[in-house]
Amino acid sequence: MENFTFDKDIQTAYEQLLHPIAIFHVTEEGVKTVVVSRGFCELFGYADFEQAYKDMENDSFTIVHPDDVNRIKTEMRRFLTAEGRYEVIYRSNQKDETPNKLLRSETKFVHMDNGVVLAHVWYMDESTDVNQKIIDLAQSVTALLTNMPAMTFSKDVLTRKYLACNQAFADxxxxxxxxxxxxxxxxxxxDEDTALHFIEDDKKALAMDKPYIFYEDVPDAAGNPRRFQTTKLKFVDTTGKECLLGLCQDVTEAMQIKKEYGEKLAYANDQAQIDALTGIRNKYAYNELEQKINDRIKKGIQDKFAITVFDVNDLKKINDTLGHQAGDEYIRNACKYICTKFRHSPVFRIGGDEFVTISEGEDYENIDEILFFISENNKDAKRTGGMVIAFGMSSFSDNDEDVASVFMRADKLMYENKNELKKS
Structure with a gap:
């Protein structure tokens, strides 16, 4: 089909328009340029009409950025079939030295009586508004990064150079x-070790499809130790360059506070488990160990152990005759004696004159020998008026479901021994 043309006067009138417009003849073979305006030439950087028509004759899509051509053609075919008008935004392909522009074009298809289809296209330059929005956005992001307490940076993956960062990271x-x-x-x-550490973390982040979040202990540029909670993730910028984004929250002081709090809490917990009079563990500590052993018993992983219950005889008599200060000293001496015999077992004061030990390992293997020495000491003490300590011991067996059953047998044997010592 022969290319459509306007009368000379109409052609000239269109060409003198200052608004960027163009009219194309749409055929099955393609799209041919009919007329362009003066505003069109200025918008796309053509020096004159001759240059514009010559360029457009070879390819009417030469004014469109190569990456956007297929999208424009698809949109045009879709709306041409529907006999409608459409609006589309794309990048220009400038013919002068100016940067590509962001354009919004509105197209209306006119179907002539002779079967000719003309595409009337109006062009609007959106670059100014868009650039201003980009500038405003960049300023907002910069202000945000500057005021963020967390350190933020981006790197080029290939060169490993820093592309941007905020003031916190610069510091x-x-x-x-x-x-x-x-x-x-x-x-x-x-320093080299720190740099290599960062590079290894970068590699881990680049190998993941989700943000890489971790804690790290690294010095700053001056060598001061710091601790960070770091997030790194990969991204591709608008140029197709693969980059890495990092966000580091300095938690050095927070972790130090947490450590100090933990130490204080542990100290307070230890103090809560210490008997003030004797310095050994108290009933609270015994109950805690009892629970741990019960858990192991339920799981079937508890080793053999023995419980020995002690009661210091004549404490009330000493308190009544010599005073509570002497009674306290009597308890401390009894505690020292029990601890020297059970060197490898925890000793607990669970009452005024009651103590208990839980023996495993070496003390468990030698429990009979240890108790024999205490028994012999009781005999000598009865004759000389020394300190007498009644005791009862019981070993854990497969029939025991918990520590309490072992303790009850040992406690019963202790009272039997106490009564025997009073009779002798």
Missing amino acids: YAHKETPDGVVGLTDFEIF
Whole structure:
């Protein structure tokens, strides 16, 4: 089909329009340019009409960025079939030295009586508004990063150079401003070990399809120890460059506070388990160990053990005749004696004059010998008026479901021994 043309006067009138417009003849063979306006030439960087028509004659889509051509053609075919008008946004392909522009074009298809289909296209330059929005956005992001307490940075994956960072990261790198960091690598900022550490973390992040979150202990550029909660993730920028984004929250002081709190809590817990009079563990500590052993018994992983219950005879008599200070000293001496015999077992004071030991390992294997010495000491003490300590011991067996059953047998044997010592 022969290309459509306007009368000379109509052609000239269209060409003199200052608004960017173009009219195309749409055929089955393709799209041919009919007329372009003066505003069209200025928008796309053509020096004159001759240059514009010559360029457009070879390819009417030459004004469209190559990456957007297929999308424009698809949209055009879709709306041409529907005999409608459409609006589309795309990048220009400038013919001068100016940067590509972001355009919004509105197209209306006109079906002539002779079967000719003309596409009337109006062009609007959206670059100014978009650029301003980008500038405003960049300023907002910069302000956000600058005021973020967390350190933020981005790196180029191939060169490992820092592309951007906020002031918090610049401070960590001991640079006055973020500009002092941009373009440098880790080796140019930190010591070799720290730089290699960062690179290994980068590799882990790049190998993951989700953010890599971890804690790390690394020094700053001045060598001061720091602890961070770090998040790293990969992304591709608008140019197709693979980059790495990092967000580091300095938790050094928080972790130190947590450590100190933990130490204080542990100390307070230890103090809560210490008997103030004797310095050994108290009933609270015994109950806690009892629960742990019960858990092991339920799981069937508890080793053999023995419980020995002690009662110091004549404490009431000493308190009544010599005073409570003498009674306290009597209890401390009894405690020292029991601890010297049970060197490898925890000893607990569970009452005024009651003690208990839980023996495993070496003390369990030698329990009979240990108790024999205490029994012999009781005989001598009865003759000389020394300290007498009644005791009862029982071993854990397969029939026992918990520590309490072993304790009850040992406690019963202790009272039997106490009565025997009083009779003799």
